Amino acid sequence: MIKVQTQDFELADEYQQLKQDSQANGAIVTFTGLVRDFNQQGQLQALELEHYPGMTEKVLEQICQQAHSRWQLGQIRLIHRVGELAVNEQIVFVGVSSEHRQSAFEAAQFIMDRLKTDAPFWKQEVSGGQKSWVEAKVSDAELAKRWQ
Amino acid sequence: MTGHAKVNILFFGQLKQVLNCARLEWPVTQAMTIAELKQQLMQQSDSWQVLAEEQVLSALNQTLCAADARVNAGDEVAFFPPVTGG
Numbered sequence: 001m002i003k004v005q006t007q008d009f010e011l012a013d014e015y016q017q018l019k020q021d022s023q024a025n026g027a028i029v030t031f032t033g034l035v036r037d038f039n040q041q042g043q044l045q046a047l048e049l050e051h052y053p054g055m056t057e058k059v060l061e062q063i064c065q066q067a068h069s070r071w072q073l074g075q076i077r078l079i080h081r082v083g084e085l086a087v088n089e090q091i092v093f094v095g096v097s098s099e100h101r102q103s104a105f106e107a108a109q110f111i112m113d114r115l116k117t118d119a120p121f122w123k124q125e126v127s128g129g130q131k132s133w134v135e136a137k138v139s140d141a142e143l144a145k146r147w148q
Numbered sequence: 149m150t151g152h153a154k155v156n157i158l159f160f161g162q163l164k165q166v167l168n169c170a171r172l173e174w175p176v177t178q179a180m181t182i183a184e185l186k187q188q189l190m191q192q193s194d195s196w197q198v199l200a201e202e203q204v205l206s207a208l209n210q211t212l213c214a215a216d217a218r219v220n221a222g223d224e225v226a227f228f229p230p231v232t233g234g
Contacts, residue, residue: 033234052160055210092234121233122161133162136230
């Protein structure tokens with residue numbers, strides 16, 4: 001399940017969906033990304049997240065398909081929010097179920113690493129009434145390489 | 149008489165802001181590559197030179213593409229900076 005939406009999500013609901021899916025899965029791994037209150041300029045007020053409707057969903061779908069082909073997985077649930085998000089709000093959720101934990105941990109990490117480098121979202125930080133575009137990080141590109 | 153063959157061009161992120169343009173229809177007269185399309189767009193004014201920057205990414209029908217990708221009438225093209233989601 002892949003959703004790109006402005007609304008917030010409930011971790012407990014997503015977990016239940018993963019858990020109820022199949023009794024063959026002994027492992028569930030979830031990751032949640034939050035808006036951090038840290039930037040170099042000063043105190044962060046909000047993040048604004050823009051995306052490319054259509055391509056965003058397509059890319060996320062491809063990433064999930066790649067995860068399914070690399071690991072034996074049950075279900076993947078992925079939610080990414082867009083719009084204006086305040087500090088400490090939830091941005092992204094990745095949940096993976098599988099028979100055993102190694103696949104679930106690795107797949108969740110893979111999905112996040114690939115999302116960071118491939119999914120068409122763009123962030124702006126709002127701070128002191130000013131907006132500034134977040135730059136893509138070299139470290140994210142490096143992290144994504146480990147899956148090649 | 150035929151209508152003008154066109155492509156829909158979308159811009160995102162800081163690129164959209166710098167160009168002050170979210171979308172543009174552009175005529176496609178013959179087989180054109182992404183690189184050639186960029187060259188034409190850049191002729192509009194100085195501010196469009198930003199398209200020449202190395203980090204500008206291109207997508208053709210919602211899939212990342214290279215500069216030599218061929219663009220056809222009815223295609224959706226997009227230009228944008230490196231992504232920063234997650």
